[in-house]
Amino acid sequence: MTPNTVEKTPVTLLGLGAMGTALARAWLAAGHPLTVWNRTPARAEALAAEGARVAGSAAGAVAANTLVVVCLLDDASVEEALAGTDLTGRDLVNLTTSTPAQARARAAWARERGARYLDGGIMAVPPMIGVPEAGGYVFYSGSPELFERHRETLGVPAGTTYVGEDAGFAALHDVALLSAMYGMFAGAAHAFALIRKEDIDPGALAPLLADWLVAMAPAVHQTADHLRSGDYTRGVVSSLAMQVAGTPTFLDTAEQQGVSPELLSPYFELMRRRLAEGSGEEDLTGVIDLLVR
Numbered sequence: 001m002t003p004n005t006v007e008k009t010p011v012t013l014l015g016l017g018a019m020g021t022a023l024a025r026a027w028l029a030a031g032h033p034l035t036v037w038n039r040t041p042a043r044a045e046a047l048a049a050e051g052a053r054v055a056g057s058a059a060g061a062v063a064a065n066t067l068v069v070v071c072l073l074d075d076a077s078v079e080e081a082l083a084g085t086d087l088t089g090r091d092l093v094n095l096t097t098s099t100p101a102q103a104r105a106r107a108a109w110a111r112e113r114g115a116r117y118l119d120g121g122i123m124a125v126p127p128m129i130g131v132p133e134a135g136g137y138v139f140y141s142g143s144p145e146l147f148e149r150h151r152e153t154l155g156v157p158a159g160t161t162y163v164g165e166d167a168g169f170a171a172l173h174d175v176a177l178l179s180a181m182y183g184m185f186a187g188a189a190h191a192f193a194l195i196r197k198e199d200i201d202p203g204a205l206a207p208l209l210a211d212w213l214v215a216m217a218p219a220v221h222q223t224a225d226h227l228r229s230g231d232y233t234r235g236v237v238s239s240l241a242m243q244v245a246g247t248p249t250f251l252d253t254a255e256q257q258g259v260s261p262e263l264l265s266p267y268f269e270l271m272r273r274r275l276a277e278g279s280g281e282e283d284l285t286g287v288i289d290l291l292v293r
């Protein structure tokens, strides 16, 4: 048998929202037999025309294949959709966004019902699904055997990054990265606000901003080195003392531009508190210790 004639793993997919539909199309395009179910049946019609088998119920869809992928709105909808299905012997992969605690509870719930469980956190938007060059991927955590068994099939819609046996770790990585993203967006919002009333084209600022953020992003590697070594002064080039001394410039500029400092001030306050603890030789790593309760 040549690789071209090897049967592709059949997949059951519950949930045909924006993300589920994109996942479905990627598996269909790659030749995987696909059974789909959606609460609102009309959403499955286009996929039926593209070759998907449409199950009349969630129970029927789950019964169709060993590999069952779920991509629903939230954890409560997973509970509702899977109630009354027989998960015995199923390989359940839950790509629904959830908290780490929900993912751990869902893993235990699945085990009690005789299923193996993998949780996923999707780091992509639907147009990135099935487009490898778009760079989207999914964090997976939970059963390592399950991940290995289905690595190839799961890798069809997007890249795969396994982050550990703790079922909550995929959600935790997902939320960690998205939280950092919101911090970045908050900073960009402040930057645009500063120029808002000036004769400066936002379209001219945007590429400068994007390049600057990319140039600064590798600083996270030094943060990781500090946290691992416990030495927060290693390789510091911009001391906390210097940076705190600079904060009035930022706050005064915001005031002069008529911009609220509400996005910047909480971070500056943490920097000041860390400096007050006598950590002027560090850079910004010590702020993390102030956040962890």
Ligand SMILES: NC(=O)c1ccc[n+]([C@@H]2O[C@H](COP(=O)([O-])OP(=O)(O)OC[C@H]3O[C@@H](n4cnc5c(N)ncnc54)[C@H](OP(=O)(O)O)[C@@H]3O)[C@@H](O)[C@H]2O)c1
Binding pocket: 015, 016, 017, 018, 019, 020, 021, 038, 039, 040, 043, 071, 072, 073, 074, 076, 077, 078, 080, 081, 095, 096, 097, 098, 122, 123, 124, 125, 126
């Ligand atoms: N879209 C994105 O950019 C994106 C990116 C990363 C991760 N995600 C995650 O992917 C998951 C799905 O997102 P989406 O964009 O596909 O959302 P969506 O377009 O709003 O679709 C939600 C899906 O959940 C179903 N659903 C909701 N409540 C239900 C219930 N009680 N019982 C059964 N089915 C229920 C909906 O069915 P009906 O059609 O019947 O309403 C629909 O299939 C979410 O957890 C989301 O956080 C999405």
